[in-house]
Amino acid sequence: TVGAIGYGSYEIYSKRHPLEQKPFDPTKRTVVVLGSGWGAVSFLKSINTDDYNVMVVSPRNYFLFTPLLPSCTVGTIELRSIMEPIRFITQHKTRNVKFYESECTDIDPESKTISITDVSDIKGSVSNTTIPYDYLVMAVGADNQTFGMAGVREYACFLKEVWDAQKIRTRLMDCVESAGFAKQAPEEVDRLLHMVVVGGGPTGVEYAAELHDFLKDDLEVWYPELADKFKITLVEALPNVLPMFSSQLIQYTESTFKQNKIEVLTKTMVKEVADKEIKVMDANKNLVSIPYGLLVWATGNCPRPLTRKLMARVKEAQTSPRGILVDDYMRVAGAPDVYAIGDCTFSKYAPTAQVATQQGLYLASVFENLARMEDGQNKKITPFEYSHQGSLAYIGSDKAIADLPFLNGNVSVGGVATYVFWRSVYISNMFSFRNRFLVVGDWMKSKVFGRDVSR
Numbered sequence: 001t002v003g004a005i006g007y008g009s010y011e012i013y014s015k016r017h018p019l020e021q022k023p024f025d026p027t028k029r030t031v032v033v034l035g036s037g038w039g040a041v042s043f044l045k046s047i048n049t050d051d052y053n054v055m056v057v058s059p060r061n062y063f064l065f066t067p068l069l070p071s072c073t074v075g076t077i078e079l080r081s082i083m084e085p086i087r088f089i090t091q092h093k094t095r096n097v098k099f100y101e102s103e104c105t106d107i108d109p110e111s112k113t114i115s116i117t118d119v120s121d122i123k124g125s126v127s128n129t130t131i132p133y134d135y136l137v138m139a140v141g142a143d144n145q146t147f148g149m150a151g152v153r154e155y156a157c158f159l160k161e162v163w164d165a166q167k168i169r170t171r172l173m174d175c176v177e178s179a180g181f182a183k184q185a186p187e188e189v190d191r192l193l194h195m196v197v198v199g200g201g202p203t204g205v206e207y208a209a210e211l212h213d214f215l216k217d218d219l220e221v222w223y224p225e226l227a228d229k230f231k232i233t234l235v236e237a238l239p240n241v242l243p244m245f246s247s248q249l250i251q252y253t254e255s256t257f258k259q260n261k262i263e264v265l266t267k268t269m270v271k272e273v274a275d276k277e278i279k280v281m282d283a284n285k286n287l288v289s290i291p292y293g294l295l296v297w298a299t300g301n302c303p304r305p306l307t308r309k310l311m312a313r314v315k316e317a318q319t320s321p322r323g324i325l326v327d328d329y330m331r332v333a334g335a336p337d338v339y340a341i342g343d344c345t346f347s348k349y350a351p352t353a354q355v356a357t358q359q360g361l362y363l364a365s366v367f368e369n370l371a372r373m374e375d376g377q378n379k380k381i382t383p384f385e386y387s388h389q390g391s392l393a394y395i396g397s398d399k400a401i402a403d404l405p406f407l408n409g410n411v412s413v414g415g416v417a418t419y420v421f422w423r424s425v426y427i428s429n430m431f432s433f434r435n436r437f438l439v440v441g442d443w444m445k446s447k448v449f450g451r452d453v454s455r
């Protein structure tokens with residue numbers, strides 16, 4: 001704690017009095033980083049700006065702590081508590097880091113340039129340009145997987161970005177208020193209060209868990225006339241939820257969900273998405289219609305348009321439709337001086353913040369060694385090795401589950417103590433003292449006053 005407070009006061013001081021930074025040096029190579037998520041920020045935190053000019057291109061000028069995003073959909077935590085402006089992150093570098101809030105729309109590995117577009121609503125006289133790079137680090141993440149199904153983008157809510165959480169929060173309260181509207185038809189009340197989650201991975205499970213807590217702790221208190229009408233259903237195509245966890249924890253999750261009256265429909269495939277209902281093929285191969293008020297879609301990742309564009313440019317080397325192929329040094333196959341990390345790559349690891357962070361850190365050390373080799377030092381670049389720290393998920397009513405690698409074995413734990421552990425892990429993994437302070441404040445606030453039910 002003393003360390004945390006010490007670091008905190010340093011941070012508060014430096015935020016009020018930004019350090020003076022060196023300007024760009026034309027004799028140094030320029031590294032352009034695409035993205036401001038887990039991979040990009042981990043790389044940025046450790047890249048040595050004495051050796052390189054660094055430029056960042058991302059359509060959002062902040063980092064988002066995604067593990068706590070499900071908590072923001074119901075107001076346990078406020079969104080701004082898990083956002084960190086990219087300039088707060090780069091202020092600690094010795095050299096000024098340029099940031100352009102824009103989307104990279106194309107990469108030309110031949111001329112070593114990228115095209116960027118200002119995607120904000122307000123634009124100046126220039127909103128498209130190209131910039132050259134010496135090295136490019138792609139950390140653009142991934143898109144939401146929809147399996148090309150019509151209606152998903154139109155009617156469902158994703159859960160990946162700040163605006164997704166905002167949309168879910170507003171829609172949920174709209175459903176509740178419309179269900180309570182004067183003389184509302186009983187079957188409409190049932191439909192409006194039916195919240196359906198598609199996808200039984202960690203995001204879908206954690207969202208269902210947060211929603212359950214919100215119903216129990218707050219909505220049933222403030223809307224007693226609707227209390228027995230709320231319903232949550234989780235739809236999963238596989239035989240069970242959370243395939244990356246041990247079978248013991250899968251069972252524990254499913255029984256906790258049962259106790260909490262969250263219906264889990266496994267071996268169930270969504271076939272059609274309309275504005276008020278989805279059609280699914282259930283475990284017995286019957287086509288069933290499920291009316292919903294709120295539909296949350298969390299079925300995993302697919303490559304972004306930019307990622308597909310780059311793969312198409314070097315298609316002899318890029319043979320996987322699922323993401324960018326990189327070697328053990330994070331180099332993009334077929335595109336010299338282009339590196340890729342995190343969810344935009346196709347690798348043997350799961351697409352997690354844990355992987356993206358380790359890859360970002362690793363890549364910064366590669367760049368450090370490249371610079372030292374140019375200075376004539378005898379350095380070697382070793383391949384990337386992933387070290388799995390374990391898997392954690394929140395499952396509702398103050399319970400969490402954890403699979404932790406431990407002395408060549410594996411420990412699986414679940415319950416309230418694990419939840420305390422879950423909280424402390426997330427808090428200690430936040431990049432800034434400011435975020436930690438805000439999140440702990442939000443937790444205390446929702447404990448004392450309950451969650452805010454305003455739209």
Ligand code: FAD
Pocket residue numbers: 034035036037038039040057058059060066067068069070102103104105139140141142159160161202203304306341342343344351352353354355356392
């Ligand atoms: P992201 O963090 O998604 O960052 C991508 C960045 O690229 C963003 O800044 C984006 O704006 C930017 N970008 C997009 N397009 C362009 C473009 N064309 N040009 C330039 N920039 C672009 N992982 C865990 O390990 N533990 C967890 O508990 C966990 N919980 C999660 C909960 C939720 C709700 C979600 C959605 C994910 C969770 N994950 C978790 C997964 C984790 O968030 C991702 O694996 C991680 O974000 C991947 O990092 P990334 O840098 O590859 O991509």
Ligand code: MG
Pocket residue numbers: 034035036037038039040041139140141342
């Ligand atoms: Mg990133």
Ligand code: MG
Pocket residue numbers: 036037038063064065066
């Ligand atoms: Mg992120």
Ligand code: MG
Pocket residue numbers: 140141142143302303304307323343344345
């Ligand atoms: Mg991608």
